[in-house]
C-alpha cells in the first residue's frame with residue numbers, strides 16, 4: 028500500500044507540472060489571437076449577465092495574471108491585467124468563465140452554495156489538519172514507549188486530524204464540477220452571442236479545460252494526502 032501511495036504521489040506531481048505547462052502554453056498562445064467579434068472581455072461580461080438575467084454584478088480590476096475571480100460576497104467579477112479590457116480569445120474565455128460563476132450564484136446552484144459554506148473551514152483545515160494528525164501519531168508513539176500514557180488519546184487526535192483534512196478533500200471534490208460547469212456556461216454564451224468564430228470557440232474550450240484540469244490535480248493530490256494520513260494512523264496502531 029505504501030509503495031502504491033508513493034507512486035501515486037509522484038504521478039500526481041508529474042501530472043501537475045504537465046497541466047500547468049499546458050495551461051501556460053495555451054493561455055499565451057490564445058492571448059495573441061484576437062477574437063473575431065473585436066469585443067472586449069468587459070463587453071462580453073455585461074452581455075452574458077444580461078442574457079442570463081443576472082443583475083447587480085459589478086466588475087473590477089485585479090493585478091496579476093490568471094488571478095481573475097468572482098467574489099460572491101461582493102457580487103463582483105475581478106478581471107486580471109490582460110483580461111480586463113482584453114480582446115483576445117483567452118481574455119474573453121476567462122471573463123465568460125468568471126461570469127459563469129456569477130450565474131451559478133444567481134441561480135443559487137446547490138454545489139456552489141455548498142462550496143461557499145465549506146470554503147472558510149477548508150482554508151483553516153488545510154493549514155492545521157496534517158499537524159494534528161502527526162501530533163496524534165507522535166502521541167501513539169509515546170504511548171508505545173510508556174505504559175502510563177493512553178494509546179487511545181493519540182489514536183483519536185490522529186483521527187481528528189484526518190476528519191479535519193476530509194474537509195479539504197470535500198472542498199476539491201465539489202470545486203471540480205463547479206469549475207467545469209462555469210466553463211460550460213461561459214462557452215455556451217460565447218457560442219450564443221457570437222463573440223468568437225467556430226474555430227476560436229474550440230481554442231477557448233482548450234484554455235478553459237486546461238484551467239479546470241488544475242482543479243482535477245488538486246483533487247487527486249488531496250485524495251493521496253488523505254490516504255497517506257490514514258496509512259500513517261494505521262502504522263501508529265501497529266506499534
Ligand SMILES: [Zn+2]
Nearest residue numbers: 124128206209
Ligand atoms: Zn472558476
